[in-house]
Amino acid sequence: MSLPIKTFSNKDGPDCLFKALGHPLVPILAARLLENLRAAREVAVYDPFDVLDAFAVFNDVNDINFLDLYVQDINDVGCIRRGMTAQPISLLSRSKAELLFVLMFDADRFLTQIDGLLPANVTCLTLDSLRLPDDFITLNREYLSPINFATNFAFFRDVGDLHTTLTTVNYWHGHGARAVKLWLCLFDDAGVAVAAWEKELPDQSAAIVIESSDVRRRFNLGPFTGQLFIHAIGIAGHDQLKYVLDIFNDGYGTLSCTHDANAWPAEVYAGLPTPNTGEQVMLWVQNSHPVAIPPQSIGLRVMGEDELHWIDGVVEPFATMPINISELLPGLAAGSQLELHAGKYLVRPRYEVIDSKENRRIAHVNVERTDLIPDQNLLGLKGLVGKGYILAAPILPANQYDSKVLWTPMATTQNELAANLTVFDREGIEMESFPLRFLDRGEAIPISVTECLRSANSELLEHCGHMELTYDLANGSEADGWMHAIFHYRNTVSGHQAETSFGSHMFNIPVTYKDQPQSYTGKPPGLSTRLYVRLGHPKLDTLLHLIYPASMPWLEKSNTILSLKDGLGREVASHPLQIPCGGSRMLSVREIFKTALAENKNFSGYISVRDLGCRLFGYHTLVHPKGAFSLDHMFGF
Numbered sequence: 001m002s003l004p005i006k007t008f009s010n011k012d013g014p015d016c017l018f019k020a021l022g023h024p025l026v027p028i029l030a031a032r033l034l035e036n037l038r039a040a041r042e043v044a045v046y047d048p049f050d051v052l053d054a055f056a057v058f059n060d061v062n063d064i065n066f067l068d069l070y071v072q073d074i075n076d077v078g079c080i081r082r083g084m085t086a087q088p089i090s091l092l093s094r095s096k097a098e099l100l101f102v103l104m105f106d107a108d109r110f111l112t113q114i115d116g117l118l119p120a121n122v123t124c125l126t127l128d129s130l131r132l133p134d135d136f137i138t139l140n141r142e143y144l145s146p147i148n149f150a151t152n153f154a155f156f157r158d159v160g161d162l163h164t165t166l167t168t169v170n171y172w173h174g175h176g177a178r179a180v181k182l183w184l185c186l187f188d189d190a191g192v193a194v195a196a197w198e199k200e201l202p203d204q205s206a207a208i209v210i211e212s213s214d215v216r217r218r219f220n221l222g223p224f225t226g227q228l229f230i231h232a233i234g235i236a237g238h239d240q241l242k243y244v245l246d247i248f249n250d251g252y253g254t255l256s257c258t259h260d261a262n263a264w265p266a267e268v269y270a271g272l273p274t275p276n277t278g279e280q281v282m283l284w285v286q287n288s289h290p291v292a293i294p295p296q297s298i299g300l301r302v303m304g305e306d307e308l309h310w311i312d313g314v315v316e317p318f319a320t321m322p323i324n325i326s327e328l329l330p331g332l333a334a335g336s337q338l339e340l341h342a343g344k345y346l347v348r349p350r351y352e353v354i355d356s357k358e359n360r361r362i363a364h365v366n367v368e369r370t371d372l373i374p375d376q377n378l379l380g381l382k383g384l385v386g387k388g389y390i391l392a393a394p395i396l397p398a399n400q401y402d403s404k405v406l407w408t409p410m411a412t413t414q415n416e417l418a419a420n421l422t423v424f425d426r427e428g429i430e431m432e433s434f435p436l437r438f439l440d441r442g443e444a445i446p447i448s449v450t451e452c453l454r455s456a457n458s459e460l461l462e463h464c465g466h467m468e469l470t471y472d473l474a475n476g477s478e479a480d481g482w483m484h485a486i487f488h489y490r491n492t493v494s495g496h497q498a499e500t501s502f503g504s505h506m507f508n509i510p511v512t513y514k515d516q517p518q519s520y521t522g523k524p525p526g527l528s529t530r531l532y533v534r535l536g537h538p539k540l541d542t543l544l545h546l547i548y549p550a551s552m553p554w555l556e557k558s559n560t561i562l563s564l565k566d567g568l569g570r571e572v573a574s575h576p577l578q579i580p581c582g583g584s585r586m587l588s589v590r591e592i593f594k595t596a597l598a599e600n601k602n603f604s605g606y607i608s609v610r611d612l613g614c615r616l617f618g619y620h621t622l623v624h625p626k627g628a629f630s631l632d633h634m635f636g637f
Helices: 017-022 026-039 052-058 089-094 108-113 212-218 379-385 449-462 594-599
Strands: 043-046 066-071 084-088 099-102 123-126 150-158 162-169 181-187 193-200 207-211 224-233 244-249 255-259 268-273 280-286 299-302 320-324 337-341 350-354 360-364 390-394 401-408 417-425 430-438 464-471 484-491 497-503 529-534 541-547 560-566 571-577 584-588 605-611 617-623 629-633
Touching (some): 017 026, 026 052, 084 089, 150 212, 150 280, 162 212, 193 212, 224 320, 244 360, 244 529, 268 280, 268 350, 268 401, 360 497, 390 401, 390 497, 390 617, 401 417, 401 464, 417 449, 449 464, 464 541, 529 617, 541 605
Parallel strands (some): 043 066, 043 099, 066 084, 099 123, 255 360, 497 629
Antiparallel strands (some): 162 244, 181 193, 181 224, 244 255, 268 337, 280 320, 280 350, 299 337, 350 360, 390 464, 401 484, 417 430, 484 497, 529 605, 541 584, 560 605, 617 629
């Protein structure tokens, strides 16, 4: 059973009530509210928006003497909530309760409207008693606005010589925000808040860097593996908190990267790989709520099978529990995929793969949609949207890397796929195309694009730039617009590996279909680019893989500017770049900005990728001379 909370709807967008009730600062406030509710002899409830069950998720209401339930929508009259039969609010005056509990924030206006219905001597309590302090609120007039709850979690660890760095930028400044600050709270593996602090941001598009080793020294902490809760306050433009997360050790023999979690807990996730020979896969279960996860509330299922394997043990509020996949599900076949039935307890969880040499790579599972059905309109729209949905990724140089792709079903209704895997050179010329046919959810296997090209024509390997997955609608494929894949890369010399996953979008067409082509800000169509790239340690080279995908022919060449910014967001140097439509470029920051970086060997800043005429998709890579590397896709802002 999933928690009865609303998180994110593709129709209505984010719902922030669960964030307002589950914020780490709220339990202390809720204790006072519950004490007052328990002290009342009889309590009537006014629940106009059907949130009583959601409130009960975060608060123990079993010993509160609820007497009556009143609702606003006449269609809700007669429904049963917490054992009470709903009555219309028009009958409130008949209630004998001494206390009315109004389940809403910003309740004054509603209380004014029903003032004439209130029984004599009744006391009112509302959810406004759970409001965060005023200096946490960006938009006072609408408490549950997503702009007030730009919160997120990050996997955060500092153990032995393993460290974590979270980097992002004050992109809200570019949307007019001033005096932005972050409130941060670090939870250890037991869910105990071991540190909390504020970070004030300059009124500039400044870099934001949070180092696990710095936090450990500042608060005199021992080793920890937990999660960092982040709340951005005073923001504008974006209500999502995006970041890059680097995991590394002191000598960079371990070097891995992931990115921001979806801030809305989901019912089901997919794309969790099973271990290959000599590997361990650890699923990091991190409770996103201030209430415990009971035993056998979350579980794993092999993709395409029926049996659900429950996870035993309690996960305390905000706690972190590692799950060894091989111990929970012994005898797994290599190359299989797992679904995580998370019950809305977890934001997008991380998994970590550890090989026989103790090399680590970290990535995340993706939300598996439960509300999708095949889109029958796509075949008829082909002339209007061309390729339609595109999922693009780089192909790394074949003399050192093997590049693989693994299709991952990301909707519970997705049973088959007919797709084309197409390889393009740097100039956007199609080099080779391979049909992909999957007829069962559990049958997808990793495909080495490198080996496919070597078998077809080894000369192609010297010129390839990127790959694209597109629906093969001519063969009657089920297409729902939610095509996902894991892109896996292995250094064939050192053995280091990296992987990332993403979903398909339409790119660079002026017409719109549903929410495509997506814009980084505002409504579609998204026909511009603003990407963030963090810079690695001076011992590492930062590589950019920029792809110009186009569902239909668009501008012949991009007009892209790479801007090197210092820590305060001031431009230090820039580099113009033109990418042919459908093409790609792999660039070394060390080479492009050689002069600027030579003048400051400890340069602290980032790169902005900007294009006003087309939308690019990008990946960033950190490379160590001895072979360790990380790879993930960039975020836009």
